[in-house]
Amino acid sequence: MADNEKTEKKAKKQGTISQIIQIYKFTSADDKQLPFLIAGGIILPIIVAAAACAILNVHWITWIFTMILGVMVGLLFGTMILTRRADKVGYRQMEGKPGATGAILNSITKAGFSFPQEPIWVDPRTKDAIWRGTGRTGVYLVGEGDYGRVMKAMSREEAKIKRVTRGSDIPIIKLSVGDGEKQVPLNKLQKTVMRQKVKLTKYELDELNGRLRTLQAKSSMGVPKGVDPTKMHVSRRAMRGK
Structure with missing residues (x-):
């Protein structure tokens, strides 16, 4: 049993290291400043720790522990820099690709948020798409594509949602993704979705999700025939070269 646990821990550690290497390779191919930023993030805390020990003239045992702390902090900073730069590169590469919005929404799993990666509506000609999701903050309609066309389509979807939430004050939040003035x-x-105020209890959210599932099953205005929403799939793993 002990040998199995050691083997599993070793495999997990190797998997983590391999994952970090893959993320670094993926990011550094696009971000030429990455090696210097990571090196700076790791080295700076070590220099600070060494300088503090020298100035304070601490005991050699304290020196050792302080240097170990400096190395650990440096590795933490280096990992944080890698993660943030990898996210920036990933977002930059995903922008403009059909389905990118669904990939980001599908990765939001905290606080009761639920966003299927498949859109509820797609224009077969323009590939404009709408995703619907829920959270304790309300119902979300998130559009990808031309702002005017997407907002009109979201208004139709909003009317259908209001039919099943009639009599309640459940907010319906409409967001259009893009680089325009009124777009996100x-x-x-992700931050825009998660910063809304909580309006529903867990019980109310479960009831809402049940009504929306019924609406989707009965809806004749879903994804048009001839459009395969799975082909709009953009895995967020691709953001980090996984």
């Missing part, structure tokens, strides 16, 4: 940039979509 792809890299700010």
Whole structure:
């Protein structure tokens, strides 16, 4: 049993290291400043720790522990820099690709949020799409494509949602993803969704999801025939070269 646990821990550690290497390779191919930023993030805390020990003239045992702390902090900073730069590169590469919005929404799993990666509506000609999701903050309609066309389509979807939420004050939040004045940039979509105020209890959210599932099953205005929503799939793993 102990040997199996050691083997599993070793495999997990190797998998984590391999994952970090893949993320670094993916990011550095697009971000030429990455090696210097990571090196700076790792080295700076070590220099600070060494300088503090030298100035304070601490005991050699304290020196050792302080240097170990400096190395750990440096590795933490280096990992944080890699993660943030990888996200920026990933978002930049995903922008403009059909289905990118669904990939970002599908990755939001905290606080009861639920966003299927498949859109509820797609224009077969323009590939404009709408995703519907829920959270304790309300119902979300998130559009990808031309602002005017998407907003008109979301208004139709909003009317259908109001039929099943009639009599309640459940907010319906409409967001259009893009670089326009009234749109939400792809890299700010997750924060925009999650910063809304909580309006529903867990019980109310479960009831809402049940009504929306019934609506989707009865709807004749879903994804048009001839459009395969699975082909709009953009895995967020691709953001980090996984």
